[in-house]
Amino acid sequence: xxxxxxxxxxxxxxxxxxxxxxxxxxxxxxxxxxxxxxxxxxxxxxxxxxxxxxxxxxxxxxxxxxxxxxxxxxxxxxxxxxxxxxxxxxxxxxxxxxxxxxxxxxxxxxxxxxxxxxxxxxxxxxxxxxxxxxxxxxxxxxxxxxxxxxxxxxxxxxxxxxxxxxxxxxxxxxxxxxxxxxxxxxxxxxxxxxxxxxxxxxxxxxxxxxxxxxxxxxxxxxxxxxxxx
Amino acid sequence: xxxxxxxxxxxxxxxxxxxxxxxxxxxxxxxxxxxxxxxxxxxxxxxxxxxxxxxxxxxxxxxxxxxxxxxxxxxxxxxxxxxxxxxxxxxxxxxxxxxxxxxxxxxxxxxxxxxxxxxxxxxxxxxxxxxxxxxxxxxxxxxxxxxxxxxxxxxxxxxxxxxxxxxxxxxxxxxxxxxxxxxxxxxxxxxxxxxxxxxxxxxxxxxxxxxxxxxxxxxxxxxxxxxxxxxxxxxxxxxxxxxxxxxxxxxxxxxxxxxxxxxxxxxxxxxxxxxxxxxxxxxxxxxxxxxxxxxxxxxxxxxxxxxxxxxxxxxxxxxxxxxx
Numbered sequence: 405x406x407x408x409x410x411x412x413x414x415x416x417x418x419x420x421x422x423x424x425x426x427x428x429x430x431x432x433x434x435x436x437x438x439x440x441x442x443x444x445x446x447x448x449x450x451x452x453x454x455x456x457x458x459x460x461x462x463x464x465x466x467x468x469x470x471x472x473x474x475x476x477x478x479x480x481x482x483x484x485x486x487x488x489x490x491x492x493x494x495x496x497x498x499x500x501x502x503x504x505x506x507x508x509x510x511x512x513x514x515x516x517x518x519x520x521x522x523x524x525x526x527x528x529x530x531x532x533x534x535x536x537x538x539x540x541x542x543x544x545x546x547x548x549x550x551x552x553x554x555x556x557x558x559x560x561x562x563x564x565x566x567x568x569x570x571x572x573x574x575x576x577x578x579x580x581x582x583x584x585x586x587x588x589x590x591x592x593x594x595x596x597x598x599x600x601x602x603x604x605x606x607x608x609x610x611x612x613x614x615x616x617x618x619x620x621x622x623x624x625x626x627x628x629x630x631x632x633x
Numbered sequence: 634x635x636x637x638x639x640x641x642x643x644x645x646x647x648x649x650x651x652x653x654x655x656x657x658x659x660x661x662x663x664x665x666x667x668x669x670x671x672x673x674x675x676x677x678x679x680x681x682x683x684x685x686x687x688x689x690x691x692x693x694x695x696x697x698x699x700x701x702x703x704x705x706x707x708x709x710x711x712x713x714x715x716x717x718x719x720x721x722x723x724x725x726x727x728x729x730x731x732x733x734x735x736x737x738x739x740x741x742x743x744x745x746x747x748x749x750x751x752x753x754x755x756x757x758x759x760x761x762x763x764x765x766x767x768x769x770x771x772x773x774x775x776x777x778x779x780x781x782x783x784x785x786x787x788x789x790x791x792x793x794x795x796x797x798x799x800x801x802x803x804x805x806x807x808x809x810x811x812x813x814x815x816x817x818x819x820x821x822x823x824x825x826x827x828x829x830x831x832x833x834x835x836x837x838x839x840x841x842x843x844x845x846x847x848x849x850x851x852x853x854x855x856x857x858x859x860x861x862x863x864x865x866x867x868x869x870x871x872x873x874x875x876x877x878x879x880x881x882x883x884x885x886x887x888x889x890x891x892x893x894x895x896x897x898x899x900x901x902x903x904x905x906x907x908x909x910x911x912x913x914x915x916x917x918x919x920x921x922x923x924x925x926x927x928x929x930x931x932x933x934x935x936x937x938x939x940x941x942x943x944x945x946x947x948x949x950x951x952x953x954x955x956x957x
Contacts, residue, residue, distance in 0.1 A: 454843055480845030492840055494833045505829035506844035551845050 407432045407467055407587050408453065408555055414461035414611075415452050422448045423459070424611040430555070430604070435581050435588040437602035437619060439595075439631060445611040446591050447489055450559050453589070454486050455479040467554065481508070485553025487544045489560045495533035499524050502532055502543055503550045510552025511584070517546040520576055538569030545576065556580065558590045562597070570597075577601055595627065607631065637901070637950040644903040644946075645816070648674075648910055649809060656802045664801040665873070670906075670913040671808040672869045677894045677905025678815055679862030684891070685900030686823055687855040688835035692887045693746065693762030696769045697860035699882030700742045701735035701867025706877030707779060708734060709787045728793045728807070731868055739864020740857050742769075747856035751849055766887055773879035784878025791872055798872075808869050812906070815862055820902055822858070831855050863890070892930075896937055898944030907945045 408430040415423040423445050430436045440446050451457040453464060455476040464471040471479055480486070494502050503514055503524075518525030521542040527535060532543060541561060548556055558577065562570040574597050580586045581601055592598055598605070598619070605622050607615040607630045615626055648667055655663035676698055683689040708731050711717060711724025718724065725731060750761045774782045790798045798804050822828045831851050834841040838848040871877045880886065889912075897908025915933065919926035941948040 456839060456843065475847075476839070476842035477845050477847045480843055486843045488840065488843065492837070494836050494840070496836060497829060497832060501829045502833075504826050505833040505841075505846070507826065508845065547844060 405431065406465065407434075408589070409465045410449070410453070410462065411465075412462035413449070413452060413459045413464060415448060415457055415459045417448075417457075422611055423452065425613065426452075426462070426608060426611065427613050428606045428616065430587060430589060432554075432587055433585050434603045435590060435601050437598040437605045438589055438591045438608065439598070439605060440608040441631060445608045447559055448611075449608065450486070450557055450589075450591065453479075453557065454484055480551055480553075483552075483554035485548035485551045485556045487541075487548045487556070487558045487561055489563070493532040493535075493540050493543050493547065496531065498529050498531055499535070499543055500528040502547050506547045507550045508552050512549040512552050514550075517549055520549070520579065521546055536569075538565050538572070541565060541569070541573060542576075545573070549580075553586070555587045555589065558588065558592070560591055560593075562592060562594070574600065595622075595631070635950075637946065640907075640946055640950055641816075641820075641903045644906045644910070645809075645813060648906060651910075652802060652805045652809070661801045664805050666913050666917060668801065668805040668808050668873055669870075670909040671805065671812050672866050672873060673890070673893055673912065674906040674909035675808070675812045675815060675869065676863045676866035676890045677897070677909055678812070678819055679859050679864075679866060680890050681859075681894055681900065681905055682819060682822070682862065683856050683859035684894060685904075686828055686831045686835065687852050687859075689751075689852060689856060689859075690759050691750075691762040691856070691859075692759050692884060692891070693750075693764075693766035694860070694863050694890055695882050695884060695886035696746065696762075696766040697739040697743055697863040698867035698870070698886055698890070699769060699773065699879070700739045701864030701869075702871035702877045702881040703773065703779065703867075704735040704738045704864070705731045705791070705868040705871040706785055706787060709791055710779065710785055713788055726789070726791045728791045728798070728872070731791055731872075732865055735864045735868035736861045739867065740861035742864070743857045743860020744853070747853045747860070751852050751856065763884055763887070766882060766884055770879050770882040770884070773882050780878070782879060784876060784880070787871070787875045787877070790875055804873070808873075811865070811869070815865075816902060816906075819862075823902075827851070827854070892934060894944075895934065896944055898946035901944065901946040901950075904944050904946050911945060 406429050410426055410428045413423055413426040426449055438446050438449065452459045455471055455474055466482055466484060469482060494505060503517060523539055524542055524546055532540060535543060562573050578601055581588060602619040605617065605619045606613055609630055614630055648670060652664050652667040680694045683691055708724045709726055712726045746765045750758055753761055779785050792798055793807055796803050830846045834846055834848040834851050841848055867881060893908035893912045894905050896911050898904030915930055919929050937944060
């Protein structure tokens with residue numbers, strides 16, 4: 405059964421249409437890679453799922469709930485955890501305070517997040533703005549986990565990070581999939597890394613879903629046509 | 634111990650010491666000034682919950698200050714005239730009951746005003762809170778039963794069980810203890826999950842929503858608590874002066890509370906206390922020098938805004954984060 409299902413979704417920024425016909429289907433426990441070139445509508449799709457942008461057409465169903473008229477905070481409470489593009493922690497709060505501010509009861513707590521990212525445990529009294537880029541990214545993931553989501557959305561989670569830190573983040577994502585069985589929607593440019601975690605893939609081009617299938621079925625021809633520069 | 638933590642203990646300590654030294658030197662006027670500083674600081678601590686934690690720039694907090702003042706005035710007025718309110722409810726001269734009524738009345742007023750105002754943001758929020766404050770100000774002016782424009786006097790200060798409240802030091806200590814308790818509670822509030830969520834909302838509402846926080850609800854709760862605390866300060870202020878008038882509801886009063894927070898330091902726990910002490914001291918010193926002392930105060934305020942944006946506390950403790 406689908407945990408998240410987008411059918412024929414269209415969305416606008418004011419008068420400009422950004423999404424025309426997006427559809428995707430993610431089952432419980434699956435990892436779906438949302439791919440596409442820059443400006444094709446990946447982050448807009450994420451905004452629609454998280455209700456930061458309302459879809460004008462089509463439907464967004466999450467665990468059987470139509471998110472059509474649901475505000476952003478209720479979508480998050482329904483179980484959608486977002487790690488936004490560009491990290492975006494609550495800069496003046498400490499690591500611990502960032503995590504407490506978002507916390508809801510469930511499997512994920514301070515101890516488990518610190519276990520996943522030991523650096524956060526070491527820096528829990530440090531103000532978020534004073535963390536390195538990689539640590540801020542870990543904090544953003546930790547904060548999303550503290551909401552105890554059923555679906556974790558990672559929007560360009562490793563962009564702009566040093567290779568060593570990227571490996572650390574990808575290892576954590578794999579751990580979330582294998583050990584926690586979390587459903588994940590991940591956006592990233594690295595097909596190699598996506599291949600290590602994704603079960604399925606969806607490619608968006610100019611606001612339209614142009615390819616969907618098992619990640620292992622992603623051929624060179626498809627990537628050249630839709631993802632190549 | 635961090636420098637700001639030390640200041641959070643030292644600044645109220647200086648206020649207490651001032652009153653005790655004035656008592657030892659038989660200077661009741663100084664005790665009254667210290668009491669006024671404690672009460673204005675309490676109003677500032679109230680506004681700081683909305684402004685410092687929630688980022689809500691309210692220019693209508695005099696409404697809650699005045700509602701608290703009028704709650705005290707109306708209850709005491711009916712008690713001293715042996716005339717029940719609407720022929721049914723007895724008035725009272727008991728401070729604890731008056732405080733409770735002032736808290737409830739100002740909280741309800743803040744809830745109603747906040748429920749409407751918080752649908753707006755930025756300059757619209759400032760203007761709508763100002764408008765609500767002025768509405769209540771003009772309502773009080775045109776309410777002849779309770780003195781209209783002239784206000785009303787309460788002959789005797791209200792009573793507190795086991796304490797002679799007419800002794801200036803006793804009344805100061807009552808106000809000081811309330812201020813200290815509210816400061817401790819505000820500190821706890823700021824560090825609670827609610828307070829952190831509120832600060833997250835202040836920093837970025839959209840980001841906060843993405844982690845499941847409801848900005849409108851959080852801000853409304855904060856605004857209501859803020860209004861209630863400011864209302865309690867209003868009740869004490871009316872008791873200090875034994876007089877209530879529409880001036881307590883005017884935008885000047887809102888401005889005064891905001892000025893003392895800016896002087897002391899926005900979002901700093903002891904900022905309103907430092908600001909209130911400085912404000913009263915400046916008023917006391919500068920008033921002797923010139924009728925136009927507000928000009929000097931304005932210049933000092935400009936200096937603080939331009940060169941010490943964390944206020945007095947920021948200047949001493951540095952521009953570190955407000956929570957410690």
